[in-house]
Amino acid sequence: MVHDNDMGGMRISASFLIAFAAGLAIVIATAVALFQLKSYLTGQALDNLQRVNNKVAFTLHRQLDEMVLDGRSLLRRADVRAMVLKALEKSADAQTRLDLRRLLASSLFEHHYRGFYLIGRNGRIVMSMKDADAGTGLPREPAEIIRRLDAGEQAIISHPFRYRGRTEMWMIMGISAADGGNIGYLAIIAGDRHRFTRTTSITGVAFESTETYLVDRRGYMLSESRFDDQLLATGLLQPGMTSTLNLRIADPGVNRLEQAKAGMVSAQAPLTLAVTRVLEEGSGWSTQPYRDYRGVPVMGAWQWDKGLNAAIITEVDVDEALAGYVYARNIIIALLLVVFLGGLLASRLYSRVLVRSERESNRHRNLLLESSAGGIYGIDERGRCTFINQAALNMLGYEEREVIGRNMHELIHYAYPDGDAYPIDECNIYRSHRQKTRVHCDDECFWHKDGHAVHVEYWSHPLFEEDRAIGSVVTFLDITPQLQAEREREKMENQVQHTQRLESLGVLAGGIAHDFNNLLAAILGNASLVESNILKDPIKAKERVAMIIQSAEKAGGLCKQLLAYSGKGQFILKPVDISKVVEEMSHLLEVSIDKSVVMKYHLAADLPRVMVDEAQVQQVILNLITNANDAIDGKSGVIAVTTGIMQVDRHYLADCYGNRPEPGRYIYVEVSDTGCGMSRETIRKVFDPFFTTKVSGRGLGMSAVLGIVRGHKGALKVYSEEGRGTTFKFLLPVDESVRLASTGETGLRQMRQFEGGTVLVVDDEETVREMACVMLEEMGFDTLTASNGEEALALYEQHRDRILLVLSDLTMPRMGGNELFSRLRTMDPDCRVILSSGYSAEDAIQQFSGKGLAGFIQKPYTAEALNEEVSRILGDGE
Amino acid sequence: MNSLIYALLMLAVAAFMPRAQAETIVIAGSTTLIPYIQQASEAYRKMHPDVRFTIHAGGSTAGLGEVLGGHAHIGMMSRELNEKEAAHMDGFRHLPVAVDAITPVVSDEVFESGLSRISMLSLAAVYRGEISNWRALGGPDKPILLIDRETYHGTRQVFARYVLNDALAPVANDAVVLEGNADVANIIRASDQAIAYLSLAYLDEHVHALAIETEQGVFAADEQGVKNGNYPLARRLYLVLPKQTRPAVRDFVRFVLSGEGQKLVREAGFIPLR
Incomplete structure (x- = not known):
């Protein structure tokens, strides 16, 4: 079973750390950005406040200047001045007063003033819009202004003050006499448009909460609060009161908008920060929030205006000034939250998907593991089991919990099959991750829980993580049944071989009996002739005796061969030359086949010897030939027996029968017939014991052959085509040590040396040409070479005195060997030509018979074959 | 958790929505109507903070001229139209709003x-x-x-x-x-x-x-x-506006004629139509 792993946990915690760090970075960056935004917005708000404050100051001055201008232009009018002076000098009658009132009223009321007071030198009202005012005194504020006017000032605008139940503001000018002193004063009553509030409530406000107000030295408001409604609602003002002159700009201590109905603020309450500072320092500002007269946190800018003799304070609620900041902050927090939650959701979904797919893949893996008939387990680099499948547990007799985490070598692999201790350092399995290589082994065993050995074939495959082997996966099969089957099969094969031997002996015996019969017949016949002639014709009798002796000798040879075949019951390996074995068997073989069948031998000379049991090899050959004979089935046909040596690769061995033969050099014996051939079906079953296509066969021959081939670590190849024939190729591995030894014995076979002379070698294939030259030069010849017939003709013409022989290929471009031969013969009838070709010698000889062809050599040829052919042509005398 | 995420998404969407465009309604004309129109506009702004008002005095004649000339959305008139003026009223409404x-x-x-x-x-x-x-x-x-x-x-x-x-x-x-x-x-x-x-x-x-x-x-x-029509110096107060005008203007006029608007007529010192 595969369980969830710690690596996953580590990965998750690592990614959590990364996510946490990224989140922290985002939060820090956001905090910095928000701080920047806040200070930017604070700066903006302050700029705004100062701009508004300055604008209010400027507008107020202009507004007051206009009042002064209005007053002056009025007084400058001659009719007004004349009537005013008249009114001041003596008490005017009703009509005069009406006229003056009309005159002033049409100017003043049109400019939104509320009336006028003509004040005498004595500080008492001389005249106004109402007769009743005449003679009344002035309130404190205008009286003070008149003193200042007498001191030299031209026109002064009062602060608001209470007069007859109303809040009034007067602009008072001196009316100068000719000598320069004031003979009276004209006060013009400001209308709504001339109040401070007119400017503070229009120029001094902005947005929702910016307001500008004027405060006198005592800390009382001179303009009207923008928030009169709030002040009334929170009890900071009594109903019917306006803020002008009634509102002391004191800090109520709490935000009164949040704690309404707390009543008036005590007269001892400290003034707000703005008022305190403006009274102490003049101009200034505060971006640090402080409470205004409503207790609302504000930031403000202020200045002390000397002309107005009042402070101009502009303030904005912090909430509004930083609304943009709060807005942006909320959006960013919302976005961050969305991103965070989105990320959380995504990661949850992702991990759910991950877990599901991991579970799925685990399920698949488990299914794979559990459905495998082979045992599979994993080990970490220290050899402890990380997982194991049920098949493995079944084979080893353990429970999963008994195995996981245990050292597998100590648990199941502690001893060799023979019981010797298997040190952990030598463990083949661990080698795979120690050496990062795949390990295969089929001769060790795992130990069952109950202590018996389980013979296994196992593969250990290293597991890598970034080039580091972190463990191995071991796959194994219980091969105990196979081993047993193998043993049984061997036993069976031995029996089959034995039986087969007896069977072929029977076949052999039949043939031999026939021969012996003939020989005995000859002996008997001759003996009876001797008997009858010995006295009549002793000479004839002697001839018969000689024939008897000859027949007896033949019979003796036959016996010797029979003995050689049957006399060796035991498996005795010795170095053998296969060609010789075939050669020695030839008589035996010939008696075993039908007379209509021709045996052909192509036996390679000087084959390396192979270590074989000669008798068994003989039986293989005999079996193959008997089968070939049976395949020809009494018709005329050819059985060819060829021996040779060849290099065999894995690919070639892939479709060979045998016991896992290894690539290398092999000696082969090929038996091919021109018989009926075999179907694919037959080929598949040909080695099965007791399978036969013959009427009388017992079906053991081929299985015996395969058994013998296996026994010699050889291979067997079958080619067959139905109706065309069959070829069995029986391969025996060359024992290199034997070959070396035999080389010392037979490799020194003398090649005949020649004394000079030139051979013209004609072949279009350069390698063949050069090889022939080397061989011929070793024999003592000089060589000339030509790559085609035309060249060869030219060379022959040029060097015909020197040339002993022409060795020519048969097939060449431009002019082939055939034409070259006839042209040479025409040119020089004594010319000796050896043709070489891939075709068989028989074909070539047939084609050139009677045409004077000196010789033929079949390609590829050995130095020995060439030497032999050359010797034959040049004759011993050469 | 899902509903929280939806709420946050809605919040984010709302945060990025463009704010409603502020509309300004220009009203000009009779000074008689100004106290009432000021009160009415303030009351209306409490319900529609995105609407702003610019109010000029200038007299009934000027107010009519401003509207006819397209310089104001609404004219205030404290009198009837004379014949000459009535001839120019195609496409305009002369709407009584109060009695004075x-x-x-x-x-x-x-x-x-x-x-x-x-x-x-x-x-x-x-x-x-x-x-x-x-x-x-x-x-x-x-x-x-x-x-x-x-x-x-x-x-x-x-x-x-x-x-x-x-x-x-x-x-x-x-x-x-x-x-x-x-x-x-x-x-x-x-x-x-x-x-x-x-x-x-x-x-x-x-x-x-x-x-x-x-x-x-x-x-x-x-x-x-x-x-009862006995008082000889009674008159009706009018608003003048084009028949095709902006929705905000129409809405404000509807407000003036509504029960609430007419209540303000009385507060302003006039007599409501009904």
């Missing part, structure tokens, strides 16, 4: 002397300059301070048509001629001998209305007198 009355007003001292009514003839005589002392009318022995308005004001035209039989009739040339109703009210308050005529909206404890005495009887400028 013009009443003669006097200062505290005059009123307190016991003078509370004036006959139409006396009023005409005062304005023609034929009577110049309050004593002649039963008041104090004080010369009369006569206050008139510029002739392009609806109030003046309505007053003159009734009292002097001609909307543009001249008055005594020593009259003080003023621009706005508010200035007129100011001078009545400031003086102890003044007479003027004003819209009902400008009356207060220092600005006293006089009942008018005609052959039919004595009529005070009160709701009853105005509504």
